[in-house]
Amino acid sequence: MAQLRDLKDELDIVIPTIRNLDFLEMWRPFFQPYHLIIVQDGDPSNTIGVPEGFDYELYNRNDVNRILGPKASCIPFKDSACRCFGFLVSKKKYIFTIDDDCFVAKEPNGKEINALEQHIRNLLTPSTPLFFNTLYDPFANGSDFVRGYPFSLREGLPTAISHGLWLNIPDYDAPTQLVKPRERNTRYVDAVMTIPKGTLFPMCGMNLAFDRELIGPAMYFGLMGDGQPIGRYDDMWAGWCAKVICDHLLLGVKTGLPYIWHSKASNPFVNLKKEYKGIYWQEDIIPFFQSIALREECTSVQDCYIELANKVKERLGPIDPYFEKLGDAMVTWIEAWNELNPPPPPAQTATVAHPNVAMKN
């Protein structure tokens, strides 16, 4: 099993919010060593209180507009999807993002769960998307690959995304919320698993970590919120795009541990209004993503994402003009990403990645 590195200097915690961040008090023992990127949504003249002792930078809409200029149009407003701005401005290798209504959950034995530590463990150990391991994460303590698992696949693939879960309020859509208003998730499933290659999943942004270098440019949360016809599909959109790209680039996506405690159900009536077009469109979007084959020439996340943006316009555009706009915004996002995250000079990259090759060149 891989030794856990200390990621204090390699990971940013991104929090979208419209209110004082009192929830951080509960996370203090776990988050305080890390740098926070707070993305303030809504009225920029409001003041967001951050508990003492946290190291943070805070961006409101004015900052977004100032930093991105006309490209700011791709960053959602009045929607937690604005969090992706934090992914853009981070300079770190890893991101953990969490909602401000999420608290520290407990294991069945009562022990508080250090969600961030588990995400780091997930990201620093390989994924196994090419074959299913019935005893779940073979890189967990006390576990391994079972009989019949091909030996050539046991090194696994690099992990790009770690998707954590939620106790208490489950992440249900509005119709399910309406039908089951009292359902709570009390089932603690002690497992981390890789989502197999070729399989899509509903990625929730509430408790999510990823390797920015491996998949960052695909973590765009789309056009949601103010002025847009849908909401609550931001993380889903990012998840579908990112999964298709991870599959193409042979990167892994894990789900399962860690749990956070999700404290508050959002209003199902408001949610229904945000979701209803998504619920409808999704029936075309899913087959679209399931059938996508990216060209072999797409070898970077940016390449893949631009190709995806073109396909979105071409194949989803006919459903609604929204997808034309979304495809354009996806391109703008990549432009913004490349502007704020210029690639290191080629020689340097080569030195880091392939010292021998660099010498030969």
Place this chain on the structure above:
Amino acid sequence: MAQLRDLKDELDIVIPTIRNLDFLEMWRPFFQPYHLIIVQDGDPSNTIGVPEGFDYELYNRNDVNRILGPKASCIPFKDSACRCFGFLVSKKKYIFTIDDDCFVAKEPNGKEINALEQHIRNLLTPSTPLFFNTLYDPFANGSDFVRGYPFSLREGLPTAISHGLWLNIPDYDAPTQLVKPRERNTRYVDAVMTIPKGTLFPMCGMNLAFDRELIGPAMYFGLMGDGQPIGRYDDMWAGWCAKVICDHLLLGVKTGLPYIWHSKASNPFVNLKKEYKGIYWQEDIIPFFQSIALREECTSVQDCYIELANKVKERLGPIDPYFEKLGDAMVTWIEAWNELNPPPPPAQTATVAHPNVAMKN
């Protein structure tokens, strides 16, 4: 959630063995209402003791030879793979098969696990192989589909296979047994999940249930044991074949709960001798199964299996003559299956399955 039916008259428990079945004492509260099919392996002159009060039929090698005649050549001898003979002679819709070194496991709270009841629950509720649900089985109590799960896929697909797990001795291959002789599985993962379409998994025959009508003819455990160059790949072989066919016919495969307590590790040195060719061949077998596309015309399990047998001979035959023999045995197995399980007269089938259609015809 689907109501649990009583399957007393619809399920057989198949047990391959070479010894007295004292292990049944521990299972008595759970198994006694069911009919057992005991497949006695090894010397037919040995007497297998079965605890009082169980309803069973027992077949030894002489019975296998008598019932199948020349087709008996497809049934393995001196290997627990002989269990598939029990699948063949059963007249029930469901099968549960378990090894005689498996005992009743306990939940973390100390409650004894009724493995059979959980398997029945797994088989009687739908599977969801077309999209991943992050809160695991949406048909479990207190669970559902999460936000972003397409509504058109929420009916799920019929479940063909329920693959249960093992506490204590994990199902490791010989190399892993040798490297980690003391590793025990103590992790109770409280989840059932569908293995996504297009993903292969290592199916273990130790604690396994299936719907014989949906997938029975694919549950052939191959040529193993006496006179064969490999062992311990019987259940793996069945799993790969069955999964490819389930994917083609849009049937579901679940894994996870229930756990049994696996009491005894087999000898890793003996296992290595049985496995080593399989470990080597598997590196070609897996890509073979991953790349298989069955013809659309294959609409029954038998059709699919014969097609698979032909492909095995054609594409794996060049690796070793064993695969020629195996392909032939697969065909023989289907012939034996059809002989012992003749399809009901067409009119009757239609009456049961589609009463209205039958009336129109």
